[in-house]
Structure formats: C-alpha cells, structure tokens
Amino acid sequence: MTEVSMEKIVSLAKRRGFIYPGSEIYGGLSGTWDYGPYGVELKNNVKNLWWKMFVHEREDMCGVDAAILMNPEVWKASGHVSGFHDPLVEDKKTKKRYRADHVLEENGVDVGGMTLDDMAAAISERKILSPDGNPLSAPKQFNMMFKTQVGPMEDESSISYLRPETAGGIFVNFKNVVDSLHPKLPFGIAQIGKAFRNEIAPRDFTFRSREFEQMEIEYFIKPTDWQPAFEAWRMSVHTFNNAIGISSERVHELEVAAEDRAHYSKRTIDFEFDFPFGRKELYGLAYRTDFDLSAHAKASGVELSIIVDDATGEKLVPHVIEPSFGVDRTVLALLVSAYTEDDLGGETRTYLKFNPAVAPIKAAVFPLLKNKPALVEKAREVYAALKRTTPQIMWDDNGNIGKRYRRQDEIGTPVCITIDFDTLENGTVTVRDRDTGEQERVAIGELAGRIGAAC
Numbered sequence: 001m002t003e004v005s006m007e008k009i010v011s012l013a014k015r016r017g018f019i020y021p022g023s024e025i026y027g028g029l030s031g032t033w034d035y036g037p038y039g040v041e042l043k044n045n046v047k048n049l050w051w052k053m054f055v056h057e058r059e060d061m062c063g064v065d066a067a068i069l070m071n072p073e074v075w076k077a078s079g080h081v082s083g084f085h086d087p088l089v090e091d092k093k094t095k096k097r098y099r100a101d102h103v104l105e106e107n108g109v110d111v112g113g114m115t116l117d118d119m120a121a122a123i124s125e126r127k128i129l130s131p132d133g134n135p136l137s138a139p140k141q142f143n144m145m146f147k148t149q150v151g152p153m154e155d156e157s158s159i160s161y162l163r164p165e166t167a168g169g170i171f172v173n174f175k176n177v178v179d180s181l182h183p184k185l186p187f188g189i190a191q192i193g194k195a196f197r198n199e200i201a202p203r204d205f206t207f208r209s210r211e212f213e214q215m216e217i218e219y220f221i222k223p224t225d226w227q228p229a230f231e232a233w234r235m236s237v238h239t240f241n242n243a244i245g246i247s248s249e250r251v252h253e254l255e256v257a258a259e260d261r262a263h264y265s266k267r268t269i270d271f272e273f274d275f276p277f278g279r280k281e282l283y284g285l286a287y288r289t290d291f292d293l294s295a296h297a298k299a300s301g302v303e304l305s306i307i308v309d310d311a312t313g314e315k316l317v318p319h320v321i322e323p324s325f326g327v328d329r330t331v332l333a334l335l336v337s338a339y340t341e342d343d344l345g346g347e348t349r350t351y352l353k354f355n356p357a358v359a360p361i362k363a364a365v366f367p368l369l370k371n372k373p374a375l376v377e378k379a380r381e382v383y384a385a386l387k388r389t390t391p392q393i394m395w396d397d398n399g400n401i402g403k404r405y406r407r408q409d410e411i412g413t414p415v416c417i418t419i420d421f422d423t424l425e426n427g428t429v430t431v432r433d434r435d436t437g438e439q440e441r442v443a444i445g446e447l448a449g450r451i452g453a454a455c
C-alpha cells in the first residue's frame, strides 16, 4: 500500500484529465468539481458496476430516476426543512464561516452527542479561536438545502429545493412502483443521481462537495426482518468494495451512537475509509424504520402500504434498510487505493493500479513507429476491431514507447498492445502488463477475449 498525499492525488487527477476544479477559468466555484475525460469513464464504470450488482443481478430490486426538483412538501415531511442542519460558527473579525463541530474536533474536543449549547460552552471554556486566530461567534444551526424558485413567481409559494439526498425520490415513488410491478416484500428500489448540500466548508477535494452524486437503495422489509436484512446489506457493501478494488485494509466499520444518528435512523453503520486527510465516512448503512413512508403518507394523505397476505388482504407500512453510497467519495477512494509508486527498470514511476473493471481505458494500442505506414495500418486494424467489442480502447502514437507506457500507467490502463514488425510477419503483438511491466507475445485473435475477460 503506497501512502499518498492529497497533493499528489489532486495533481495527478488534474494533469491526467480525471477531475478539474469547477468553472476553473473563472476562478472556480467552491465545492464544485468537473470530471474530465478519464474521470467520467471511471465514474460511469463505478455506477454501472453498482447498478449491475444491485439491480440487474438480483430479482428483488428495480430502479427509478426521479426529478431533482421536488414538491417542497417532500422535504417538510422528511424532516429536512426543520432538521437538516449543520452547526455554524463565524469568525467575528473576518466573517468567515466554519463547521463548529470541525473546529472543535481540530482542537481535540470529542463532539459526539453535543448540543449547540455544549459546543458554545466548549468554545468559551477552552478559549477556542478561528483558524485565523480570532474570536468565534456562538454556534447556530445552518440549513444545508439549496433553495430555489420554481416558475416565474418569486414568492414563498414558488420555493423549492435541490434534493439533498436521492432517497426522497424513491419514497415518493413507492406507491407508483408497487402499483406497476406488484412486488412482494422484501424488495428494493435503487437510484443514482445528483444531490446538493450547501456545505458550510467544502474541503478535502471532492470528499465534501456542494454538488455530488449518490447511489442509494431503499430496501423494503417486514419490521420483524430488519436485523438479518441489515446484516445482508452490511456484507453487500464489502462485496461491492472488493469487486471494484477499494482497498479493504483501508475500510472500517463504525457503529454510530444513538445521539449521533440522523433523525430517521434506529441503527447506522458508517463505512469509513482511510483517506490521506484521515479516517472519514465513505458510505452509510441505516435502518430508517417506517419513518419516511409513514411521514409521507401522513403529509400527502396517500396510503403508502403494501399487502403482505393475499388471502386476508393484510397490509403494512414496510420498514426500510438504506445503504447509501457516494459516487464521488468512491472515485476518490479508488484513486487513493490505486495510487502506486514503484521502481521499474531503475526508474521511479507512478501508476494507478485500478481493477480492470473500473479502469477508464481497458487497453491502449500503439504502432511501434508512427512513420511506418504498414505498422500504422495494421495497428489501426487491431484498434478498430478491439474497439467494436470493448469501446474503452485508446489509440496512442505520440512520443516514444517508453513515454506512452508512462502515460498509460498514470491513467491506470491495464495493458498496452504494440504492433511491431513481427506482427506483420506472424500476426502476434506485444502485450505489456501495467503492474509488472512484463511483455509477452500474443496472437491478435486472442486479444479481444483477453481484454474482455479482465474487465
């Protein structure tokens, strides 16, 4: 395991086209990031593998893609309008704002279960100052939802919010899905999409962004079944991590104490990851009881229950287990897990040891020399044929072979294929392995199967 600094990750991500600062040519926009050509491929691979594992390969799951803008009543019923807060303190001199809990943690205070008054007391007793060395205001609650106006009227009646989590779109479609598919308990609904939080202090690269993506599942169960369902999802989170190549030594479970759980949760496990800036939440797993369906049924006046016994017509409001995955934190954890420095042929090199399943480019094809038409023609033929079965194939004829290998290593391409003079004679190519740097001769006809099997 290479210990890597955030500077190295941020710099490689920018230089090699994974992640750029949002709106960079205008000086950026705090808490926003843009995914570049390799970043978007990596991110799509993560989302596709998640969907494959949790929707396509199961009989008890289906998906939805709900609108980001929702009726504001959704967020009143879910408790987000009244309770989706983070504690904020202000530097009395510079007026800069900080997360009170983060400031306290950085000063060695355990904030578990602390109220606003407790935080105010800790700040004053310990004489805690802002990072600029100035006095801090008393902490107050700050609602993290982005408010917006829907339609041409700018008044209270047109206020809506950018969704702070994708879960809301699943709960409000519960009845629609039940009416269309008539599923039996247990079953789950998955959704992947953007979520927005007006984080007080976005930081640590994409880890804490204001616009990010989530992959969430609401798994509906009979209330008596919640413990085994919770355990099964707990295992599935690890299975997913292993499948995509998140280093398991860096993942740790944290049982969240009652006073620190979200308002809807009866049990929560955070899956934390050892990022270069500390051990922080990667995913969450929560037992949300029937909190959401009951709250939405009450507020909307629409019954949100399901028949559990066809003979008697007995119904109940299902309980819910929610595994919640952040796409951006997954991508960041993958970059950190894959980042490797080693010594190859007497030279230090940097490469991303991605699992081929998530690698943005599965193979690169080179002609040994770019000024030999016969080599270029043959290489183009191999490239076009491979691209038909595996689209994420790259052509590269820039610079010498050594430079091409370094470039592909840095974006994590598992294999490089070189077409040389022997290819013209005997139909074999050189296949170079990213991790070992070793090369072997392989027949052109075997390439597609080899690349496809690895991905």
Ligand code: ATP
Binding pocket: 165, 197, 199, 206, 207, 208, 209, 210, 212, 213, 214, 281, 282, 283, 284, 324, 325, 326, 327, 328, 329
């Ligand atoms: P944190 O405690 O780090 O603020 P959270 O407990 O508020 O996170 P959840 O509400 O459980 O996060 O959201 C589910 C998942 O969404 C998280 O596990 C994380 O992967 C992702 N996520 C949440 N907030 C952000 C953010 N600001 N930027 C990027 N990803 C996020």
